[in-house]
Amino acid sequence: MDIEFNSGSTINEIQGDALILIISESELEHGGLSEGWNDRISLLGKTGLFSGKLNQTYVLPLDNPSGCPVAILVGKGDQLLTTEDLRQMAVQTARAALRLKAIKLVFKVSENIQELTVGKDILSIAYALSEGLLLGSYRRPTYKQEQSQYNGPNSVIFTIEKKSADAVERDWNLGIQRGLAFGEATNLARNLTNMPGNLLTPSDLAVAAIEVAERYRFPSEVLDERAVGKGSVNPPRMIVIRYQGTGHWDNVVGLVGKGITFDTGGISLKRAPGMEELISDMGGAAAVLGVMEALGRLRPRINVVMVIPSAENMPSANAFKPGDIITSMSGRTIEVLNTDAEGRLVLGDALTYAREWGAKRIIDVATLTGAVLSTLGDIATGAVTNNEEFMERFLAASNVSGEKIWQLPAYPEFREMLKSEVADIRNAAGRFGGATTAGLFVGEFAEGLPWIHLDIAGTAFLSKERGVNPRGATGVMVRSMVQWLLSESE
Known part of the structure; x- marks a missing residue:
């Protein structure tokens, strides 16, 4: 899987198969999302389809002009997120992407992502999310005569719309590198054991x-x-x-x-x-x-x-x-x-x-x-x-x-x-x-x-x-x- 970090581009400018949005319970109830999202997200809450609880996912078709045809909503609850919370959220996101047979994922990252976590450390955030996406994308090899041509997501772009400082970009890239190493190493062990x-x-x-x-x-x-x-x-x-x-x-x-x-x-x-x-x-x-x-x-x-x-x-x-x-x-x-x-x-x-x-x-x-x-x-x-x-x-x-x-x-x-x-x-x-x-x-x-x-x-x-x-x-x-x-x- 290729994972990269991008800042300074709007989500409509990046093409992909699924847009990933992290949504809290309070955002679902009281708004606070960017323009154009509040109404459609709050409607999901009112109908009971999506509550924003930690690790809950929901696939939302996008009818407005966008770089992606669907959005995967991922609940974060209202608590500060631990590294394990981030890892688990990414795993559930990847599994939702597998069900969609998505190949390229666009992961919208909040500009205040640090303030939503316990450690407030960009490198740890990037590591946990990247590792979780790798772990959640794993599929056990099969030996059937007719094999599926779909092998899971192979590309992820973490994107922040505001241009990030050089130090922030460096930490994102280091965290991604570490998450990829941990995830690929674990999946190698899984393949051998299976x-x-x-x-x-x-x-x-x-x-x-x-x-x-x-x-x-x-x-x-x-x-x-x-x-x-x-x-x-x-x-x-x-x-x-x-x-x-x-x-x-x-x-x-x-x-x-x-x-x-x-x-x-x-x-x-x-x-x-x-x-x-x-x-x-x-x-x-x-x-x-x-x-x-x-x-x-x-x-x-x-x-x-x-x-x-x-x-x-x-x-x-x-x-x-x-x-x-x-x-x-x-x-x-x-x-x-x-x-x-x-x-x-x-x-x-x-x-x-x-x-x-x-x-x-x-x-x-x-x-x-x-x-x-x-x-x-x-x-x-x-x-x-x-x-x-x-x-x-x-x-x-x-x-x-x-x-x-x-x-x-x-x-x-x-x-x-x-x-x-x-x-x-x-x-x-x-x-x-x-x-x-x-x-x-x-x-x-x-x-x-x-x-x-x-x-x-x-x-x-x-x-x-x-x-x-x-x-x-x-x-x-x-x-x-x-x-x-x-x-x-x-």
Whole structure:
């Protein structure tokens, strides 16, 4: 999507498929809009078709001479708008545009837009609106014989009729750049996560990762990995991309994403109902790849090594069996009690490899446990950490992005549950505290480095549209991780 800022032109001078107007409840009731709009807008209120409440939309045909045939009215309520309010308004606007099959949008911005928001910051306003338009315009790819020729809006012009100062234009353009980066990165993660397992094997995921690396000239490598995928005809891969934003390769952040491209559970076979959604078991890998896409666009002053351990977890004569003892890359021996607890095995090796590349802080993101769904549903991502200061800074970033995270306790008693009589550690600790013990298993391989585990099993793939997220893959945690990296780079 192309998004640009324009000032000094009237809305009638700009051609488009839909004009977007933000309308408050009080404007609807008492007027205050520009000449020619008050009567037609107030009539909508009187008939109950549009009230101006936050996030409400209404499509109004335009009969007067105009650059656009229809207007999309977007309600803002009467309160000061937060960044999240702006983002959600833009999402609803984009979805209305999708229903209209609009391609070019003209977004009329009030000259006093700053006074309508809590932060009063132009860059944040431009960022939230641009990001929301990208997120709301997303459509899940389909594989039907007859494909629609319409691919969603591809052009947006934010326009203010009064000529803006140079500083205001600069902030608008910077905000748009950031919003585009966040939105495109999230949509990349959504596309990958939505791909069926027969079209996205570990080697296919490696190809997608190399495409991102080559697009931005990032160093990368793909290793064959002896791992959970022994039962699959599609061999595992360990995928590494490095981003160097400073003069020296130091203070490196490790981002690790679980890349199980399909998870049957292996010998500990899952139940059939709902198994088709396990195409999303590489949602963590998609998220960290989305982050690399954003880093390529924004180029912050920070160093990152991204590691994706990828495999298919399938049952066969070669597959791991319950009771097997395996040796991890770190040298730790692991008692495999449940082959469906496979993600933590590959993540452990990936954390070890991230440390070998110099990572001093590590975030792993994974669709790791069903247990997190029992605790948080599909509303919030579960988090486990060994460093409270690290966690606090990450939570602050997630508040900006609007993504919900809930920190789970990591008491020593949970670690005790992972002890094995015959190996250094076991990969399952029973039903109770499952989201925490799974996270702590992964954390053992951080070797004491500051570490955060993000369990997105509930939030990576939704059964119905909610908020900024569509049905299917959400690209969750891309925006929080990018926001945190930007805050650290500053």
